[in-house]
Amino acid sequence: MNSNSLKISNENLKRRLNAERRFKFYGVIAISLALIFVLILFTNIISKGYSAFYRTLIEIKIEFNDKVQPEIFKQMSETEINKLDLYSFSKKNIYSNFPNIEKKSDKKKVIKLFSIEFEEEIKTYINKNKNNLGNTINLYISASDDIDQVHKGNYSRDIPEERRRVSNFQLSIYDELVGQNKVKFEFNLPFFSRGDSREAELAGLGGSLIGSFFTMIIVLLLSFPFGLFGAIYLEEFSKRNRFTDFIEININNLAAVPSIVFGLLGLGILLNTFELPRSTALVGGITLSLMTLPTIIIATRASLRSVPPSIREGALAVGASKVQTVMHHVVPLALPGSITGTIIGIARALGETAPLLLIGMVAFIVDVPSSPLDPSTSLPVQAYLWNDSAERAYEEKTSAAIIILLSFLILFNLIAVFIRRKFETKW
Amino acid sequence: MEKKIKVCVKNLNVYYGEKQALFDVCMDINQNEITALIGPSGCGKSTFLRCLNRMNDVIDICKVEGSIKIDGEDIYNDEVRVEKLRERVGMVFQKPNPFPKSIFENVAYGPRIHGLAKDKNELEEIVYSSLKKAAIFDEVKDRLDETGTSLSGGQQQRLCIARAISVNPDVILMDEPCSALDPIATAKIEALMEELKKEYTIIIVTHSMQQAARVSSKTGFFHLGNLIEVNDTETIFSTPANEKTLEYVTGRFG
Numbered sequence: 001m002n003s004n005s006l007k008i009s010n011e012n013l014k015r016r017l018n019a020e021r022r023f024k025f026y027g028v029i030a031i032s033l034a035l036i037f038v039l040i041l042f043t044n045i046i047s048k049g050y051s052a053f054y055r056t057l058i059e060i061k062i063e064f065n066d067k068v069q070p071e072i073f074k075q076m077s078e079t080e081i082n083k084l085d086l087y088s089f090s091k092k093n094i095y096s097n098f099p100n101i102e103k104k105s106d107k108k109k110v111i112k113l114f115s116i117e118f119e120e121e122i123k124t125y126i127n128k129n130k131n132n133l134g135n136t137i138n139l140y141i142s143a144s145d146d147i148d149q150v151h152k153g154n155y156s157r158d159i160p161e162e163r164r165r166v167s168n169f170q171l172s173i174y175d176e177l178v179g180q181n182k183v184k185f186e187f188n189l190p191f192f193s194r195g196d197s198r199e200a201e202l203a204g205l206g207g208s209l210i211g212s213f214f215t216m217i218i219v220l221l222l223s224f225p226f227g228l229f230g231a232i233y234l235e236e237f238s239k240r241n242r243f244t245d246f247i248e249i250n251i252n253n254l255a256a257v258p259s260i261v262f263g264l265l266g267l268g269i270l271l272n273t274f275e276l277p278r279s280t281a282l283v284g285g286i287t288l289s290l291m292t293l294p295t296i297i298i299a300t301r302a303s304l305r306s307v308p309p310s311i312r313e314g315a316l317a318v319g320a321s322k323v324q325t326v327m328h329h330v331v332p333l334a335l336p337g338s339i340t341g342t343i344i345g346i347a348r349a350l351g352e353t354a355p356l357l358l359i360g361m362v363a364f365i366v367d368v369p370s371s372p373l374d375p376s377t378s379l380p381v382q383a384y385l386w387n388d389s390a391e392r393a394y395e396e397k398t399s400a401a402i403i404i405l406l407s408f409l410i411l412f413n414l415i416a417v418f419i420r421r422k423f424e425t426k427w
Numbered sequence: 428m429e430k431k432i433k434v435c436v437k438n439l440n441v442y443y444g445e446k447q448a449l450f451d452v453c454m455d456i457n458q459n460e461i462t463a464l465i466g467p468s469g470c471g472k473s474t475f476l477r478c479l480n481r482m483n484d485v486i487d488i489c490k491v492e493g494s495i496k497i498d499g500e501d502i503y504n505d506e507v508r509v510e511k512l513r514e515r516v517g518m519v520f521q522k523p524n525p526f527p528k529s530i531f532e533n534v535a536y537g538p539r540i541h542g543l544a545k546d547k548n549e550l551e552e553i554v555y556s557s558l559k560k561a562a563i564f565d566e567v568k569d570r571l572d573e574t575g576t577s578l579s580g581g582q583q584q585r586l587c588i589a590r591a592i593s594v595n596p597d598v599i600l601m602d603e604p605c606s607a608l609d610p611i612a613t614a615k616i617e618a619l620m621e622e623l624k625k626e627y628t629i630i631i632v633t634h635s636m637q638q639a640a641r642v643s644s645k646t647g648f649f650h651l652g653n654l655i656e657v658n659d660t661e662t663i664f665s666t667p668a669n670e671k672t673l674e675y676v677t678g679r680f681g
Contacts, residue, residue: 310524317518318537
C-alpha cells in the first residue's frame, strides 16, 4: 500500500469533513448568539440599575434658637423626640440656608429639592447626637428623587423646561450647592430596609425581600418533605399498577402546567374556600409549593433511580428490611440530587410572578411584613409594580430589584452546583 | 460417611410473568461443601440461587412454586421473615457492591441491624473477626475509616464476603463472584472459599468451568431452566451421564 494513500482525500471524505465543519460552525453560532443576548441583558439591567444602590445627600446647616434649644433633647426619649412637631422649625432652617431667596413660591421650590421626610431625618440626627448638640449643626439630608436623578446624570437637561420635573431655577440652586461641595453620594442602605412608597426616594426593597424570604421558607417547609417522601414512596415502595401510573403521569404533567393556573387554584381554594388571609406570604408559599412539588418529586425520583440496584441488593442480602435498605442506603445517596432539585425548584418559585398576582400579593404594601401572615409582596412583583410607576426614579429601582433577584437566582444555582459536585457519588 | 443435607429443593418452578425460568428443579445441597452451578447464560442458575435467599421477592412479577427447605424448614412458608432468612443465607454478588461507607461500617451494618452486638467492643470484635475470616484484615486494618469503594476490585469482593459472614450465616450464596476480577484476585477468593467451607455451606454460580472443577465437590448443570444433571464434580467433568453436559463441559457449546 502506498504511504500517500492516507493523505489523498477523495470526494466522499471531503463532503464528510465539510459536513462536520458546518455542524461545528452552527453550534458555535448558536452558543455565541445566546451569550450575546445574555450579555446585552445583563449590561442593560446593570447599567440601568446600579445607580439605585447609592443616593444623593445635601448638606444643610441647622441653628437652634430659644424655642428649640439643644439642651431640651437630653432629657427626652426617642419616641418623645419623634413625636415633637419640628416641621416649621426644620423648614425655616432649610430656608435660612438660602438667604438670597425671598419669594414664597421660590421657597416652595427649594423645599422640593429635599426628600419629603426631611423633618424625620433631622429628628433621627438629633436622636443620635442628642447629648452633644452644639447651637448650630451641619447634617446631610436626602435629596428628592428628582434631584437624585439629576445628580446621577439620569435626567437630561436638554429636555425643555416645561417637560421637566426640575425647573431651571431648581437646577441653578442645585448647581450652586454642587459648587459649594455640599452634595454627596452615599451607599443606599435604606433601599434594602424600607418598604414600598409612593415617594420614589423612600421606596425600598425591604418589604419584598422579607416577603420573598417568608414565601420561600413556606415553599421549602411544604414542598421539600412532601416531595422527598412522595418520591421515595412512589419510587421504592408503591406497586406498579394503573393507579400509580396515573399518578406518575399526572405529576409529570403538573410540572408543565403554566404557573398562573396554580394562582387560580390558590385563589379559588386557599382564599375563597378556606378564607386564608389575602396577599400573605403564607398563601403565596402554599401556592408556589404546589408548583414546586412536581419538580422536587421528579428530581428526587431521578436521583433515587440512579442509585445502582447493587446497593439495594447488598443491603437486602445481609437481612435489612425494605425500609432499612431505603433509609440507610438509598436515600442518603439520593439526597444530594434531591436537594439540588429542591434548590432549582425554589429558585424558580422565587422568580415566579403570575400566581402571586392572582392571590393579591401585588397590592401596594408600605409596611415591611413581620410574619408570613402579614400582607406582603415579593421581589419579582415589586419589580413589576415599580415598572408601572411613572416617576423616572422608579426605572433604576426596577432594574435594581431585578439585579437583586438575579443575584439570588445565581447564588441558588451556584449552591446547587456546589452540592452536586461535592456530595454526589459517581458510579 | 454420610453427608448432612443442608438445602433441599423440590419441584421448584419459577416464573417471570408469563415466562417460566425454572422447570421442576430438584436438588440436595450438602452441608460444609462447595456446590457449583454451571450452565450457559440465561439457563436459570442465577434465578435458582436467588430463590435460596428469596432475593427474587423484590421482583414483582416473579412467582415461585415448589419447596425449598433449609435444615428442614420451608423458607417460602408465610411465617418466614425474609430478613431472618437472609441473616442465615448470605450472598455475594457478581460485581463487588460495597456500600459507599467506611470499611468498618460495611461490615458493621449487618450485625448492627440484627442487634448481634451488645456494645461497641463486641461490634468491633465481630467486624475484625469477619475481616480476618475473609482474609482481608491485614490489608485494611490501618484504613478502616476509608470508604469501601476505594479498595481494589478483589479487595472489594473480599470485603463483601466479610460483610456476608458478619451476620454469622449458615449458607453463603455466590453469584459469579470472580467474573469481574483478575486471576490473582480470583485465586485469593478461591483459596478463601476452601477455608470458608469448613464453617459454611457454599453455593457458587460460575461461568468458569475450571473454577467449578477447582473448588467444588458437587456440580449441577443447568440448561434452559432445567437442572440437567447434578453429581460429584469429578464425575460431571469426566464421565457425565447426559450428552448435553458432556458437550458443555468439553466446550462444544455454551
